[in-house]
Amino acid sequence: xxxxxxxxxxxxxxxxxxxxxxxxxxxxxxxxxxxxxxxxxxxxxxxxxxxxxxxxxxxxxxxxxxxxxxxxxxxxxxxxxxxxxxxxxxxxxxxxxxxxxxxxxxxxxxxxxxxxxxxxxxxxxxxxxxxxxxxxxxxxxxxxxxxxxxxxxxxxxxxxxxxxxxxxxxxxxxxxxxxxxxxxxxxxxxxxxxxxxxxxxxxxxxxxxxxxxxxxxxxxxxxxxxxxxxxxxxxxxxxxxxxxxxxxxxxxxxxxxxxxxxxxxxxxxxxxxxxxxxxxxxxxxxxxxxxxxxxxxxxxxxxxxxxxxxxxxxxxxxxxxxxxxxxxxxxxxxxxxxxxxxxxxxx
Amino acid sequence: xxxxxxxxxxxxxxxxxxxxxxxxxxxxxxxxxxxxxxxxxxxxxxxxxxxxxxxxxxxxxxxxxxxxxxxxxxxxxxxxxxxxxxxxxxxxxxxxxxxxxxxxxxxxxxxxxxxxxxxxxxxxxxxxxxxxxxxxxxxxxxxxxxxxxxxxxxxxxxxxxxxxxxxxxxxxxxxxxxxxxxxxxxxxxxxxxxxxxxxxxxxxxxxxxxxxxxxxxxxxxxxxxxxxxxxxxxxxxxxxxxxxxxxxxxxxxxx
Ligand SMILES: Nc1ncnc2c1ncn2[C@@H]1O[C@H](COP(=O)(O)OP(=O)(O)OP(=O)(O)O)[C@@H](O)[C@H]1O
Ligand SMILES: [Mg+2]
Numbered sequence: 001x002x003x004x005x006x007x008x009x010x011x012x013x014x015x016x017x018x019x020x021x022x023x024x025x026x027x028x029x030x031x032x033x034x035x036x037x038x039x040x041x042x043x044x045x046x047x048x049x050x051x052x053x054x055x056x057x058x059x060x061x062x063x064x065x066x067x068x069x070x071x072x073x074x075x076x077x078x079x080x081x082x083x084x085x086x087x088x089x090x091x092x093x094x095x096x097x098x099x100x101x102x103x104x105x106x107x108x109x110x111x112x113x114x115x116x117x118x119x120x121x122x123x124x125x126x127x128x129x130x131x132x133x134x135x136x137x138x139x140x141x142x143x144x145x146x147x148x149x150x151x152x153x154x155x156x157x158x159x160x161x162x163x164x165x166x167x168x169x170x171x172x173x174x175x176x177x178x179x180x181x182x183x184x185x186x187x188x189x190x191x192x193x194x195x196x197x198x199x200x201x202x203x204x205x206x207x208x209x210x211x212x213x214x215x216x217x218x219x220x221x222x223x224x225x226x227x228x229x230x231x232x233x234x235x236x237x238x239x240x241x242x243x244x245x246x247x248x249x250x251x252x253x254x255x256x257x258x259x260x261x262x263x264x265x266x267x268x269x270x271x272x273x274x275x276x277x278x279x280x281x282x283x284x285x286x287x288x289x290x291x292x293x294x295x296x297x298x299x300x301x302x303x304x305x306x307x308x309x310x311x312x313x314x315x316x317x318x319x320x321x322x323x324x325x326x327x328x329x330x331x332x333x334x335x336x337x338x339x340x341x342x343x344x345x346x347x
Numbered sequence: 348x349x350x351x352x353x354x355x356x357x358x359x360x361x362x363x364x365x366x367x368x369x370x371x372x373x374x375x376x377x378x379x380x381x382x383x384x385x386x387x388x389x390x391x392x393x394x395x396x397x398x399x400x401x402x403x404x405x406x407x408x409x410x411x412x413x414x415x416x417x418x419x420x421x422x423x424x425x426x427x428x429x430x431x432x433x434x435x436x437x438x439x440x441x442x443x444x445x446x447x448x449x450x451x452x453x454x455x456x457x458x459x460x461x462x463x464x465x466x467x468x469x470x471x472x473x474x475x476x477x478x479x480x481x482x483x484x485x486x487x488x489x490x491x492x493x494x495x496x497x498x499x500x501x502x503x504x505x506x507x508x509x510x511x512x513x514x515x516x517x518x519x520x521x522x523x524x525x526x527x528x529x530x531x532x533x534x535x536x537x538x539x540x541x542x543x544x545x546x547x548x549x550x551x552x553x554x555x556x557x558x559x560x561x562x563x564x565x566x567x568x569x570x571x572x573x574x575x576x577x578x579x580x581x582x583x584x585x586x587x588x589x590x591x592x593x594x595x596x597x598x599x600x601x602x
Contacts, residue, residue, distance in 0.1 A: 214455055217448050221441045228439035231402065232453055232504065233427030344443070 026291070026342040033295050036302055044309075050189045052305050054261060057196035058254050060297040061203045063281045064290055065250035070279070071287030071345070072211055073243050074223030076142075078275050079133075079149035082156030083248040085270030086129055087122040087255025089160060089167055092265050094118035097175035108168055115179040119256050126252025127245050134244040138237045141226070153272050160267040172266030176259045196257055203250050207290055210246070219243060220288075223345075273323070280330050286343020295341060300326070354413075355380045355540055356401070356431075356508055361410035363396050363564075370396040370405070372564040378508070383534045383541040385551045387575075388561035389585050394544040395436055397561070398510045401542075402426055402433045414508075428456070432506035436513045436544075438497045442486035446477050449485050449496055453503025470499045473532070491522035498529065502537070509533065511543040515550065523547060527554050548581060560584055 041049035066080045098112035133152055140148050160167050167173065179186045179195055186192050210216050218239055221229040230236050259265050277300070285296025304322045307313060313321055338346045354377045363371040370393045378384045386394050399405035401412060403423045412419040414429060421429065432453070441449050450467055457463050471478040474495050480488065485496060494514055501509055511530065515523040527547075531554040534541050545551035552558065552572035560568035560580055568580045575581060582588075 214451060217444055217451065218455060220443050221452055224441050224443055225439050228435060228441070229452065230423060231404065231433050231435055231439075232500070233424035233456060235422075235424055 020337075022339075022342060022344065025337075029295055029341045030291075033299050033302070037298055040302060040306060047189070048305075050193050052301055054189070054193045054196050055305070056298055056301045057193070057200045058258050058261070059278075059281065059301060060200050060294050061254040061257070062251055062278055063285065063293040063297040064200075064203055064207050065247040065254070066278055067282050067285075067287065067290065067293045068207055068210065068219075068243055068247045068250075070282050071289065071293075071343070072216065072223065073219045073240060075149075075240065075244070076146045076279075077149040077244075078146060078272070078279055079152035079156070080247070080251055080278055081270050081272070081275035082153045083126045083130060083251035084255040084258070084274075085156055085160055085267075086126045087252030088259040088265050088269070089173075089255070090122040090125045090252070091115070091118050091256040091259040092173035092176050093166060094121060095177050095260075096173050097177065100175040104168075104171075106164060106168060106171070108166055108173070115177050115256075115260055116181075119179075119253070122256040123249045123252045126255070127249040130245045130248030131241070134241045137244070138240060150272070153275050157267060157270055157272065160270055167267070170266060172264055173259075174264050176263045176265070178260055178263075192261055196261070199253060199257060203253070204290060204294070206246075206250075210243070211288075211290070215239070215242075223288075277323070277326060280326050283340055283343075284330060284333055286340030287345045289340075289342050289344065292340055292342040354378070355415055356542075357413040358397070358401070359411045359413070361397075361400050361412065362408050363393070363400050363405045364408050365406065369564050371400060373410070374400075374561070374564070374566055375410075376559050376566060376569070378540060378542055380507075381538060381540055382557065383530075383543065383555040385555040385558040386542065386544045386561055387548055387551070387558055387581065389587075392561040392584075393564040394561055395512050396564075398433060398512055398542070398544060401431065401510060404433075424456070427504055430505070430507035431510065432501040432504040432508075433510045434497050434501040434512060434514065436516065438490075438493045440485040440488075440493050440496050440500070442484065445482055445484055446488070446496060447481045450477070450500050450503050453500040454505070466503050466505055470502050473502070473537070474499050474529070491518050491525065494518060494522075494526055495529065498526075498533075502533065502539075506539060508540045508542065511541065513544055513546060515545065515547050523550060527551065530554055552576065 041052065044052075062080065062084060066077070069075050069077050069080075093108065094111055094113045095115055095118040096110050096112075098110045137145065137148055137152075161169055163169075177185075178192060186195055211219070218229065218234060222236055222239060226236055258269065281296040281300045282293055284299070285294070286292030303325060304318075307318050307321050307325070308315065310321075333340065357377040359375050361371055361374045362369070374393070374397060376384075376397075386397055388394050396405050400407050401419075403421060403426050414431070419426065419429065441452065444452070447467070450470060451463070454463060454466060471481060476492055477496060477499055480492070485493060488496065498511065498514060501511075514530065515526050518526065527550050530541065530543065533539050534554070541555075543551060543555065552575060555572060557569070557571055558575055559566050560575070562584045567584060568575065568578070
């Protein structure tokens with residue numbers, strides 16, 4: 001046993017995986033994940049591919065935007081799922097079919113807005129909540145920040161669950177519409193997928209612009225030495241707040257997409273565990289790399305959906321199994337490649 | 348002593364408390380335009396705290412800072428724009444950024460791109476070694492080069508007053524000489540007022556016009572380098588022979 005532990009430690013400390021240059025591993029990881037994705041999709045056919053890619057688009061928006069906060073700025077937030085939920089619930093409340101809702105017990109007031117009227121509000125509300133929360137959170141750093149962001153995720157969840165006049169609590173909200181341009185409703189899966197991918201592309205573009213700008217370099221500097229950067233006259237809190245709000249707005253967008261795509265949401269989609277999985281994706285993919293987050297999200301979706309096809313795994317265990325696999329992967333990766341698949345930094 | 352009219356920075360009775368720790372206890376000092384002044388003293392004397400108090404980075408509980416005749420009561424970012432830049436102890440360069448990007452951090456608030464480029468060029472001009480490596484990551488530099496980078500980054504703010512906190516700490520003797528030569532060059536060629544905290548007393552006394560000796564949060568001596576070399580004030584302070592708690596105790600004004 002102690003030999004094993006020793007071997008593992010040696011592997012971990014000086015193993016080939018840790019020393020492998022980033023560029024090489026990035027290439028290998030990219031080929032592996034994309035190959036896996038293509039193979040899987042060929043095997044399962046077009047319908048499945050479309051579903052899988054849509055889920056990927058939504059998770060990728062979450063992962064890339066979270067990496068902005070966690071990877072590029074160094075704020076380990078486990079509360080991202082809260083903003084995702086706020087976006088989803090805003091879409092659900094504003095846009096769900098009012099005539100349908102009136103038929104139900106405990107109906108909630110729904111103004112019956114079209115998707116594109118509600119979407120900016122979803123993003124704005126996620127941003128506004130982030131602004132309020134961020135002003136308070138800005139006092140905290142490091143482990144305390146993790147704890148308070150944890151608290152935020154819990155509070156957000158209990159709002160979704162208990163604010164029944166607005167969210168219908170555990171019953172969830174039905175009949176959330178798809179995006180529509182005039183009379184052209186994107187109710188086909190492929191149309192929605194294209195729309196989701198456009199949103200993802202926009203988010204990636206914005207993140208890329210941010211991290212390659214001088215604003216992004218200040219974030220890197222904050223990540224490295226917050227006090228040193230303050231010496232040069234930067235109001236560090238403003239920078240942190242700005243990136244926090246932007247990231248939350250992107251999560252709000254992802255939430256609105258999810259609500260519209262599934263047409264039904266309930267609080268279970270926004271539990272703390274989902275936030276943990278999200279953090280795992282970001283760390284697995286690599287901190288401070290957009291490409292890594294995209295790969296991480298793809299690998300996660302493949303893993304999650306792929307497990308449905310394991311013949312020996314009863315469907316009711318799929319959920320748990322993916323958590324176990326992801327947990328094990330995370331531990332292994334931290335042991336052998338603490339900077340993540342294609343990341344530049346350790347946590 | 349210098350006339351108060353040309354004093355560019357004046358600290359009056361500054362007290363800084365970190366909880367129960369009295370880091371500074373009624374410190375008054377001044378520095379004139381174009382001067383180079385050293386702040387000396389043993390570990391924990393409060394030297395870094397003096398610089399931080401000027402930059403608005405320390406909890407000042409009493410006293411005033413005047414800059415060019417006006418009371419300086421601003422936040423750090425405003426103080427930087429007023430023309431005071433700080434090179435903190437321990438270099439603290441950003442290892443994940445390139446040399447050029449590190450330098451850029453010194454003046455990012457500038458909207459004017461051409462002014463930025465002009466400053467970058469003048470700093471790279473002053474430090475040829477940084478020019479050669481300007482695209483490399485700061486983590487790939489030696490300690491001495493990182494210190495040059497830290498000073499250069501401070502100069503990117505085009506300061507009228509540059510505050511240097513122990514720029515030679517942990518450097519090999521030959522590199523120490525290079526750093527002091529650069530500081531002297533900045534003081535003379537670029538005509539920047541300099542306040543420098545140093546442990547390397549012999550070296551720093553060669554390049555400054557005046558020095559303050561600080562002990563236990565109080566100024567116990569002020570004078571020219573000669574006056575400090577002549578008296579044994581420094582040995583007294585470093586061996587703990589001075590009791591600053593006695594009113595005016597040990598205060599031996601030189602010059
Ligand atoms: N952030 C802080 N919190 C609490 N106490 C502090 C803090 N910074 C400094 N002090 C205390 O204030 C006193 C003066 O510290 P300062 O850093 O100014 O000393 P120094 O003269 O620069 O010493 P050194 O030569 O070791 O750098 C010390 O007693 C130190 O413990
Ligand atoms: Mg110090």
